[in-house]
Amino acid sequence: MNKTFNLLFYVKKAKINSLGESPIYLRITIDGKISEISTKRTVKPSKWNSAMQKISGSSEECRSLNFYLKTFEQRVYDTYHELIRDKETVTCDALKNKLVGKGRLARTLIPVFQDHNDRMEKLI
Template sequence: MKLSNESYFSLNFIARKRANKEGELPITLRITMNGQRAEIYVNRTVRPDDWNAAKGQSKGKTKKDLELNRYLDTVRTKICEIHNRLVLRDEPINPDVLKRAFLGKLEKPKMLCEAFREVNVKVREQYERGDICKATVLRWERCEKYLSEFLMMKENVSDIPMKNLTSGMVDDFEHFLRVRKMCANNAAVKYIRYLKNVVRVGIANRATASKF
């Protein structure tokens, strides 16, 4: 399975030699990449005589064996899906990262448009309290819509990790607003200010959360 940086990773199911009380072998998934490895216990066992080490699956024909093989295929597919998501997010990838992501222990990156939508919920709450006018709410929501369109046009994605936003992308977004969306100077300036506010709030929230 080829990675974007021209390295490879392999997934191999292994039946451990030490049997449990029922005489079955625990199965682990070994992830190998660039000389590094990590192993995941997949919470399944197999009878020693039924294990095909070369194929990494059971050679038994019982319903239990067939269900085991389907489950192992599901685990393999999930790992590959996790890898693909990390590649799209331009996240560093190694066996331990894939393991922690599979186990739900990997912190997800804060996504830019997702953070924007969260801020927009609070902006709308301000409007409902009568603190701001409707035109302000609509501008905030329109800005998130334009940002998604910009990312789709520039990166072919609808969202990116907040940490991937660069000053160059901000400049390109402003150009997009002025040329593609024909925004007047005041509107473009406000949209850029909204974007920077969202990033500032997202970074502040992340720093606060990390203290607990």
């Protein structure tokens, strides 16, 4: 069983783009091991509230971005619980790979038809 699991949203101020915005990252910590995931969203560093891990302000853009971050956070928790439920080893890399879809088997059209034909042949 894992001893620690923590999430932290933060802004990478070193990567400011041409609009003066910095990317928002999520840091996942499990048993002292750290992994980072980009949220694919940017914000002006002056608007970021690091204590609350959200954007300060009441505009529609701020509310929308804060809602996105909460939804993203919930998706991470759901994936974490899914790994536990499936009795898989929960590590930062396993959680990150499951979130971004790495390692997922992609089914192409020919194997799908082959599988269907094999099942139909067994029925005959």
